[in-house]
Amino acid sequence: MAGAVTERAYQGRVHEESRRLMTAWMGELGRAEAEKRVTGAIMISGNCVELLRACHVLPMFPEVTALQNAIRHKSLPLILKAEQVGYSSDNCAYVKADVGLVLEGGFGPGKALPFPNVIVCNYVGCNVYVKWFEHLADISGGKLFMLDVPFARTDAPSADDIRYVVRQLEELIQLCESMTGRRFDIDELREVLALSARAQDGYARCKHLTKHHPAPFDSYFDSINMMGPINVLRGTPEAAAFFDAAVAEFEGLVARRLGPLSEERFRTVIEGPPPYPFYKSFRNLFTKWGAVAVQSTYSTVGGIWEFGFRHDPRRPLESIAEQMLRENLTNRSIVARYAQIRRYVEDWQADALVIHSIKSCRLFSAGQGDMREYFIKDLGVPTLLVESDLEDPRYYAEAQIRNRVDAFFEALEHKKLVATR
Amino acid sequence: MTPEILVAQYRDLIAEPLSAVVERWKRDHPGGRAIASYPVWAPNEVIHAAGMLPLSLLGGGTSVELTHADARFQSFVCSIAKSTLELGFQGRLAGVDGLVFSNICDVARNLGSIYKRNFPDTFVEYLHLPQNSTSASVVPYLASELRRLAAGFAAAFDLKVTESALAEAIDAYDALRARIRALYALRIAEPQKLATTELYTILRAATLLPVGEATAALDTLLAAFAARDARPRDRLRVVVEGAFCEQPPLGLLEVLEEAGCYVVEDDLLLGWRWFTADVGGDGDPFERLAWAYVNRAVPSSTRHESREHRSVGLIEKVRRGRADAVVFMPAKFCEPALFDYVLMKQGLERAGVPHMLVEFEEKMWTFERTRNEIETFVESMLFD
Numbered sequence: 091m092a093g094a095v096t097e098r099a100y101q102g103r104v105h106e107e108s109r110r111l112m113t114a115w116m117g118e119l120g121r122a123e124a125e126k127r128v129t130g131a132i133m134i135s136g137n138c139v140e141l142l143r144a145c146h147v148l149p150m151f152p153e154v155t156a157l158q159n160a161i162r163h164k165s166l167p168l169i170l171k172a173e174q175v176g177y178s179s180d181n182c183a184y185v186k187a188d189v190g191l192v193l194e195g196g197f198g199p200g201k202a203l204p205f206p207n208v209i210v211c212n213y214v215g216c217n218v219y220v221k222w223f224e225h226l227a228d229i230s231g232g233k234l235f236m237l238d239v240p241f242a243r244t245d246a247p248s249a250d251d252i253r254y255v256v257r258q259l260e261e262l263i264q265l266c267e268s269m270t271g272r273r274f275d276i277d278e279l280r281e282v283l284a285l286s287a288r289a290q291d292g293y294a295r296c297k298h299l300t301k302h303h304p305a306p307f308d309s310y311f312d313s314i315n316m317m318g319p320i321n322v323l324r325g326t327p328e329a330a331a332f333f334d335a336a337v338a339e340f341e342g343l344v345a346r347r348l349g350p351l352s353e354e355r356f357r358t359v360i361e362g363p364p365p366y367p368f369y370k371s372f373r374n375l376f377t378k379w380g381a382v383a384v385q386s387t388y389s390t391v392g393g394i395w396e397f398g399f400r401h402d403p404r405r406p407l408e409s410i411a412e413q414m415l416r417e418n419l420t421n422r423s424i425v426a427r428y429a430q431i432r433r434y435v436e437d438w439q440a441d442a443l444v445i446h447s448i449k450s451c452r453l454f455s456a457g458q459g460d461m462r463e464y465f466i467k468d469l470g471v472p473t474l475l476v477e478s479d480l481e482d483p484r485y486y487a488e489a490q491i492r493n494r495v496d497a498f499f500e501a502l503e504h505k506k507l508v509a510t511r
Numbered sequence: 512m513t514p515e516i517l518v519a520q521y522r523d524l525i526a527e528p529l530s531a532v533v534e535r536w537k538r539d540h541p542g543g544r545a546i547a548s549y550p551v552w553a554p555n556e557v558i559h560a561a562g563m564l565p566l567s568l569l570g571g572g573t574s575v576e577l578t579h580a581d582a583r584f585q586s587f588v589c590s591i592a593k594s595t596l597e598l599g600f601q602g603r604l605a606g607v608d609g610l611v612f613s614n615i616c617d618v619a620r621n622l623g624s625i626y627k628r629n630f631p632d633t634f635v636e637y638l639h640l641p642q643n644s645t646s647a648s649v650v651p652y653l654a655s656e657l658r659r660l661a662a663g664f665a666a667a668f669d670l671k672v673t674e675s676a677l678a679e680a681i682d683a684y685d686a687l688r689a690r691i692r693a694l695y696a697l698r699i700a701e702p703q704k705l706a707t708t709e710l711y712t713i714l715r716a717a718t719l720l721p722v723g724e725a726t727a728a729l730d731t732l733l734a735a736f737a738a739r740d741a742r743p744r745d746r747l748r749v750v751v752e753g754a755f756c757e758q759p760p761l762g763l764l765e766v767l768e769e770a771g772c773y774v775v776e777d778d779l780l781l782g783w784r785w786f787t788a789d790v791g792g793d794g795d796p797f798e799r800l801a802w803a804y805v806n807r808a809v810p811s812s813t814r815h816e817s818r819e820h821r822s823v824g825l826i827e828k829v830r831r832g833r834a835d836a837v838v839f840m841p842a843k844f845c846e847p848a849l850f851d852y853v854l855m856k857q858g859l860e861r862a863g864v865p866h867m868l869v870e871f872e873e874k875m876w877t878f879e880r881t882r883n884e885i886e887t888f889v890e891s892m893l894f895d
């Protein structure tokens with residue numbers, strides 16, 4: 091291997107601003123009980139946060155809580171707590187970490203994280219969501235609303251699918267009105283959607299900037315800074331402004347030909363969620379090889395914005411329905427994801443695909459061996475598959491993963507050398 | 512023919528690959544087509560109304576060695592998903608014209624599309640069955656989904672589903688389900704007359720027979736079992752819960768009975784007895800079927816019901832079956848069963864119903880440890 095590659099240790103405004111905005115949101119949640127604000131739990135995938143916002147329901151995201159605890163290395167005791175009361179070691183650990191937090195007394199009435207008043211299960215692909223929110227409703231006594239979004243199984247969402255989701259959105263509005271005591275104003279929703287579309291525009295532009303060589307940021311490891319604002323804070327002026335600033339910052343890096351590493355040797359696409367308990371060490375495995383993710387599927391769980399879809403304030407409920415039905419990763423089949431990844435590999439000029447297969451999430455992972463077959467055998471794309479978990483540190487075998495990553499990039503480097511001779 | 516002989520024949524039938532079942536049926540029905548559905552529920556009525564043979568697609572059981580599928584599905588995925596894909600690779604679904612999957616879990620969801628990618632010539636349909644049980648729009652939505660399935664048959668096979676054919680199919684399956692309910696009622700009343708291994712074998716065979724033939728056979732069997740001479744034994748009456756998708760090996764059901772249990776209720780092959788009463792009604796048959804799916808469904812771990820807590824249906828089964836305990840029997844790695852286990856167990860504890868947990872895999876072949884655990888549980892209950 092040639093000279094060592096290092097991280098530029100660039101944090102930049104994007105990182106700081108994201109942290110500031112997310113902390114402010116957590117603060118709002120912490121004050122919600124005292125301020126008698128209605129809170130609503132919702133899932134990240136293909137969410138309709140704009141609707142809650144327009145209904146004056148403060149959104150909360152159990153997945154964000156789970157991932158924050160994992161990043162802070164707090165997830166294992168919480169998972170074990172949940173397993174003690176009967177959760178299986180084979181169940182999605184996101185759920186267990188959140189249940190464990192309740193059992194530990196860190197989530198509930200009077201805590202920094204209050205129980206939600208309404209529990210909106212946006213069932214967008216993930217079947218575990220249904221279970222998770224049933225359990226959350228059982229524990230918290232919050233009102234559960236099942237927002238059933240038909241899975242993508244036709245070329246485009248049918249009129250029947252859209253009608254079904256829109257009708258449920260109307261029923262959700264009625265429920266929110268009854269909880270907040272405020273009348274819903276469709277024009278307010280249009281304003282929220284316009285702000286949302288601006289954030290979507292910015293996020294999409296950032297993601298297209300990684301087509302440059304070098305890519306100005308890592309579209310897997312650094313995208314996390316943008317995923318909070320795009321998935322949680324969408325529809326606020328702050329999120330829209332955040333992405334305007336992010337675009338400017340990344341454009342500046344492109345102009346100066348700066349990327350996240352001292353040198354970009356390999357361009358990868360990464361599929362699957364990250365191992366949050368070992369975020370930094372996992373990243374280091376790739377840094378060492380000068381491997382930068384120029385695209386990732388995980389960054390599209392909330393919505394796929396880089397291919398042009400935007401919420402349309404002129405068709406508020408319909409466009410929310412369309413986004414939930416189709417314009418996100420989780421409501422599409424795994425094989426449809428192959429096409430998304432293929433486009434990433436081709437248009438972003440990636441050298442390789444890295445699949446991070448995680449035990450918790452069958453939605454992402456079940457069948458990734460087939461994905462690997464497709465990319466290696468049908469397309470000839472060098473593909474690495476490693477396994478661990480996004481929440482449960484017990485499944486992260488550092489030495490084993492390192493060996494596989496090293497062997498993979500060594501082979502890739504060799505291939506490059508041969509090709510340039 | 513005695514019921515014992517018929518059950519023995521059915522044991523052979525359910526051990527056959529679907530390709531053999533279909534080949535035999537197609538010999539008698541030249542030009543006929545067959546559609547197999549993955550658990551839990553599929554609208555067999557629509558398949559039947561299109562003039563095709565509806566079948567169950569229940570994985571490879573103990574018979575299939577994985578040679579291709581384990582490279583595609585990881586170690587943490589349930590066995591039925593892998594073995595179902597393997598059936599395709601090994602040609603054991605030859606002659607089956609189409610497969611139907613639905614949104615029971617994330618694994619089944621991925622399996623449907625991966626199957627299609629690997630076998631592009633097979634008709635594969637994925638149904639999104641509603642999880643909202645109360646919206647004003649849910650019945651029209653599901654009716655549209657059933658019509659979409661029918662339209663898929665028309666496009667792929669040039670087979671139309673007329674309203675009158677669908678109405679007749681609903682009647683035919685209502686008749687079959689009524690017989691199944693009667694068998695279940697008989698087992699509750701006199702479990703000594705009908706072993707669960709027998710009931711399961713019969714029911715599973717019914718998922719491989721034309722509906723009329725299955726109904727007639729069940730009539731015969733019902734009469735024969737009711738007339739059986741058998742003395743009640745001192746056994747623990749249990750409800751088995753969690754085995755709604757991957758199939759427990761027959762040996763496991765045998766062990767459960769040998770260890771001293773009467774299974775009086777269960778969720779085996781649930782999709783084939785999905786409705787608590789006849790679909791019935793009149794008017795648009797697509798709407799009727801959809802309405803019944805939402806409003807007359809048995810409790811199931813794969814369907815959200817916002818009108819009652821997870822444990823209510825199970826407690827009702829305990830009450831109806833006059834059961835002493837519940838044996839949770841989830842397949843290894845089965846996400847919906849394992850999640851529901853927690854809420855159901857808590858509900859049972861509140862209601863004072865004892866329970867135990869027995870995980871299984873379709874390919875499990877030694878049962879000694881399980882036998883010991885069940886025996887200990889039974890003894891602790893019977894001699895308490």
Ligand code: SF4
Pocket residue numbers: 182183184185216217218219450451452453454
């Ligand atoms: S299964 Fe995957 S998408 Fe679903 S809650 Fe778990 S981690 Fe999230």
Ligand code: SF4
Pocket residue numbers: 589590591592615616617618619756757842844845846847848
């Ligand atoms: S056994 Fe469970 S996890 Fe596996 S396909 Fe069936 S329902 Fe899904």
